[in-house]
Amino acid sequence: MILSYSSTCTVEEVASSCNAVRFFQLYVFKRRDISAQIVQRAEKNGYKAIVLTVDAPRLGRREADIKNKMISPHLKNFEGLISTELDSDEGSNLEAFVRAVYDDSMCWEDVIGWLKSITNLPILVKGILTHEDARKAVKVGVAGIVVSNHGARQLDYTPATISVLEEVVQAVGGKVPVLFDGGIRRGTDVFKALALGAQAVLVGRPVIYGLAANGENGVRKVMKMLKDELELTMALSGCPSVKDITRSHVRTECERLRSQL
Template sequence: MKSSLVCVSDYEAEAHKSLPRNALDYYRSGAMQETTLHENKEAISRWYIRPRFLRDMSIRSLATTILGHRVKVPYGIAPTAMQRMAHPDGEVANARAAGRIGTAFTLSTIATASVEEIAEHASDTLRFFQLYIFKDREVTANLVHRAEAAGFSALVLTVDAPHFGIRRADIRNKFALPPNLRMANFQTDDEKSSLLNTSAGGSGITEYVKSLFDPSLSWDDVAWLTRITKMPIVLKGILTAEDAILGIEAGAAGIWVSNHGARQIDGVPPTIEALPEVVKAVKGQCEVYIDGGFSQGNDIFKALALGAQMVFLGRPMLWGLACGGEEGAYSVLDILKTELDSVMALSGCATIKDITKEMVIRKEYYARL
């Protein structure tokens, strides 16, 4: 990789130079006027780290566990759709990079690589499958069973997308998947996947979602999923204590605090603000994860301090991919590892368990003193 790329924002700037507009806008944008998109990051900076010193930092470890699996770093890859627009190796490259650093990769339902392809090319990677529920429940059940057969270790049900948010850039661009790419988890003819390669006037993704995804999704569907799969179920997109509690009652093994990278509702809380409420409500009954705006090791540190078990990365992995396929993706993960290790060493945390809530404080605290 170019030696001038030393942090995630360097990768982002570089990806902005090389990606075609259709893909760049799809990856970059948030819903409507993108207030939440900016706030996800800004809110992380409202937390300060309270370093402790003189605590023997000679031996350190970033290892932790997720759903009983040991991972070498406390962050993983969030599902993002259609990664082959960023690089010909797409999801395969990201999955392999996750395996190399020793963490989990989540494959989107609307990926440009299939569950079987990922299993074949990233057999050593801890793999999660992100599910969108289709109106046709047989299509949905079939996907779940294929993921299970392909050795995926968890099902991540996205709850925040009964339909897709309004992304103005995609409407302006009449976003469509380039004709050489396809929704790899489906057969083009029988499951309308080619709908995404066209646009009837607005965003092609919105039209695809409207025609195939089920807006009647409810808690009954979560119960149905627990009956049809042995994979643990993680609910992705939770932003309130109320839904976190319902999730636990429905049998979720994990609650993933997310606002879908600010792509659904403009005006929801930044995820780091929603995290403490969810952690409090969950009371340790299941694991809690988070994503949204994390692009530095210090950011990850703050979420761990506030009670997240793992932090997931969406766009940073697309920027890495765009800059150099698997190597670019790996570099992004590796930069975050160096940064997280550094902030741990500098703040007196030799292990992930040492990153407790006393390690962070809100900015306003200092104004009140």
């Protein structure tokens, strides 16, 4: 599991109650000492990697948040260090918080080099959508890439992640693992992402839906449904194991159109 920096439970609380392999998701703040503190706490408490979100140097124009006067969540990991009590004339307290706290000047060499200087944990970058950025990420020494468009909430008209996954995989050329994020709703979605080269998928919103519907049991049911659907898809596609899922098992829209010409 990847624990959000904005979790309402601390990294220590989650570590003491969760036996899963744990990564920690990070934004880089203008005050680098605060980001450094949380990274080092994560490492001390057994987290296995840092997942740096790189597609939000500024917050996208989230009109629903503005309309609903979105309030920034209580950041329990940063009690006494960062306040989310910010006024905003634009209606979104979250946008005001991001503008005040996030470091929008970070660049590839700067932030990855800095993170490597404060932790021994592997660093994955989340938010890659192009072959150019994938190659840059590999060049600066990341340990992995997460193909993600931030739930399509950051930039209007951003491509669906499944449509750019193969481009990123080919650009990386097996040098680092590529994980896939966005739109996983069924086991068939997991199958398609694996066929297009992802080593693993991330599941976000379905987990929240399950949690809202039935707490922990709802989350367990969501994960079991995805697992069962993936196994059924593999069986019906003639794949006895994950390694048997190949590019030949999927067909893109462009390929379908070309076959009709």
